[in-house]
Amino acid sequence: MSDQTLGLALTVLGAALAAGLAGMGSAIGIGYPGRAATGVLAEDPSKFGSLFLLVVLPGTQGFYGFVAAFLIIGKIAQVTTIMQGMQFLFAALPVGVVGLISAIHQGKVGAAGVNLVAKRPKEVIKGVILAAMVETYAVLGLLISFFLINAVKLT
């Protein structure tokens, strides 16, 4: 296997991990408030609007991963060495791993927010903001991945 093909494979792995891990996190994260919200809707379908906000919030990590993967894919043609591939792989890890874990925890906060809305529908924004506190670190992860991806020297 030539250096280039191995480098390419590693780059592809990096893009796959960025989108895959963060996407998994979002899927799990949406699961928590999604289930809780469905229960609340059984009692009061009119709360759908405010509950929807809380449910979709952990979905952003998946998009952060998607954006990072997309940036890597944009550079895939220029990869010629194993080291470049490794660098892309590692650059993908912050957004992937942080996205995975933060989305799950954000989902848990979101599920608690759903309980809040069930009792006090007007306080929904406070629940959303508390859930967004968790997201801060996913944003930072994306940012570092972005800078790392840009920092990889391509020939």
Next chain:
Amino acid sequence: MAVAKLAKLLIITHKSDEPELLKALQKRAVVEINPYVLEENPSISSSSDSDSYKIDDRQIKKIIEILEGCRSRKEQKVASKAGKYVVKKTEYEMIGNREDFKDIIEEISGYDNEIKNNEIKIAEINNKINLLKKWQYFHGNIEDLGRFKNFVIRLAGFRLKSSEFKKISGQLHRHNIAFELLNRSGDMLALILAYHNDFKPEAEEYLNSISFDEAELDGYKGTVEDNINNLIKSLKYHNDRKEILLKLLRDMDSRYYRDLIIYLDYVENNNDIEEALDSNFPTENASVYTGWVANKEKNKVFSLFDKFKHSKIYEIEPKEDEELPIILDNKPVFKPFELVINLYGVPRYFEIDPTPFVSLFFALFFGLCLTDAGYGFIFIILAAIIYFKIKTARKMALLIFFLGIFTVIAGALFNGWFGDLPAYVGGEKFFSRFALFGDPMKSESGAMNFFRLALLLGVIQVIFGLFIKLFDNIRKKNYGIAFLDTLPWIIIVISLIIILLSGDIAVNMQIVDAPIFPSFLPGILIWLLIPAALVIILFSAREQKSWGFRLFMGFLNLTIVNGITSFLGDFLSYIRLMALGLVTAGIGVAINKIAFQLGSIPVIGIIIVILGLIFGHIFNMGINILGGFVHTLRLQYVEFFSKFYEGGGRPFKEFKEEHNYITLVD
């Protein structure tokens, strides 16, 4: 910039005037009404003996639900599209005073109960029919089945393949059980089994060892078919009855639905008046209330009392520690941003209202989170449509308009036009002329510029917050907080930033390209920095009694507790603006690329491109508006408000009419 100044009112009214007066006040909607409480003897509860039958709003809501439930799907669709009823004032009053609603409600809930009973019956009958149908091939009388003096006859259903059936039939013979196959459909067999009581023990032992479904027909007489026919007859009866009742209910729906909605609205508004009536300070013939009104609106209320001969109103002084309700009172430009404050909690009466400070930052930060001029223009168009179409949502329209403007500016500066759409459809050169800060998706300098801008805005907002705290506390004459807790921090933060920017560290960190300030400045600033730091160490924990602990806490306050590290954390937090801006751009670019790649399909390609672009960008806008809004709010609440604002006031609740279900016109 302010919390509106209020006047406290004392209202005394004769009972004969009271309901009319309250109604008039409700119409004006400028007063907050509270019961007057004597402090010496806690209020003697007035047992309001309301002997007349009252319909409460929950009852009406339930009835309305019943009526809505009986509609066909098509009607429901039509109803969901129709807006609120428009009602004339005269009609509103007329319906509100009608007395026949009690009968209507009883009639409707009577129908509803009967329908429910019928439905239960129908379900029961259906169950019975299903049970009997399994045995419909048994044409004998049901009484002939059972355990008799000499023999037993049973009906049994088996699920067997034909090869298994042969085995079982052999076994049945061996155990002296006579049987006859009644019917076979697929794997399902219905058998009639009979055995003499002499063989009962061994026969039943065998039957217990195999699994089958035994007919439970206790309580039936005659043939199965007769029974089914009878049940179908009574099923038809109940179904017909249900249809008739539904028809009656639909008739009630078409006749009374609108009236009920209007009546519900009326009852809900009257609830407020009745609550006020119930909770007032009771005397035999007069009632006493206290109230709050904005100074601006005072005359409106006083003039109202000219009409009521038996009522009086006075302006009184609020008690010293009394908590005043809060009306935010800002210039029209800032008014839409009161939303931000209301979500967090309004200020206390003597605190400042941060609305004007928040407004610019909020719009700017939101714009940066979106960073797409195309989306910004959509915002502006949307705002215009809302402004002219929906008169009640003008504040909202204004907010969207401001956010749109800043989104356009941010997008133009960073070359965001529906992602990178100009690269596909042309005009790239024209649009990139606006991109003074570069394109963060394409060039590293663009990304770095965005990064620097986010940090810079963070520094500006945090220091701005500190200055507000300084002047606010000077105004309130809290000189301790102003000069011992706030001013030193302003000096420390600004000095540290200047020192950072005048050395090589900042250049190495790529925050600036070359030192901004001359290199002799740090030498001077250090003499400002040291005294300021000393003030923090010496005085920030001045409520502590022991000096040792006080100095220790002071040192912690300087460094890790609300100290330099927390300021650093605050500044870094603003980088999220850049990250969110990049997400919008990134997804936008991805959408364009995917859409135009699909465009290579012949003939329908162009349609796919257009649809992909429209839906893709709507989706991108949606998730980024959510993210942008939430993170912008967070920056205000966590990073900015923590510097000077507490909130915790009680919002003013005007006594007013609220029409949730109808639109009232003159």
